[in-house]
Amino acid sequence: MIKLMLHKVFTSLLALIVLFSTVSFTVEKHFCGDVLVDVGVFVEAEKCEMEALETLQKKNCCKDEVDVVVGQDELSMSSIDDLDLEQQQFLYAFTYSLIFGFESLPKQKVPHANYSPPLIVSDIQVLDQVFII
Template sequence: MFHKIFSVALAVLVLFSTVSFTVEKHFCGDTLIDISVFTKAQKCDMEAFEAEQAAITKKHCCKDTIDFVKGQDQLTIKKFEDLELNQQLFLTAFTYSYLSVFEDLSRHTIPHKYYSPPNLVADIQVRDQVFLI
């Protein structure tokens, strides 16, 4: 169970480290109105009024900021030959020992496969007066 949880956590870590996204924020004055991650941020009601006043005052009270979070775009993939000798030795020994755990038992001979137990002449528990309580 721990192995599955650990592998899923590593897969999610790789996924989130390579994903890029943008965070768009809309401010009206100094007040944050809306934050959006994948879509456009909603504009406030002052945006329409501001368009009319822009010709007169030339000053905007609303502003949009966009923060771009760039993920990792190049993953390094090492080959077996790129590893140092100690790492190659460890990886080879670990793989060999791990795969030997899952040997197929059908190839091995089982010496007691066709053994038939002896016939019981008497009930030994009753004869020796030994009972489980």
């Protein structure tokens, strides 16, 4: 039970790691002087009121900073043709023996499956003083 639960947790975790390694996003920051005014993830950061005054006065105290986190573009996928002949033969033999190597036993009828034992009133071995040594 716990082994099955751990298996599900680890496979979900690995799937999330693959998902987040391939996602790209941008983080945009707007500074007014040395003070961080706004941060925007996936959207543009809001500008402050000083930005409108800067266009009139031609002073530059505001600055925008854009950080781009680039995800992985290609996942390495290899085909069977990339393997040499010995590795292909081993892979084929391994999968064949895994699929067809195990045969299940035929279902056997258990004659005493529905048998209920008699109620034990007293321990007969102790009463008769007969012990297996």
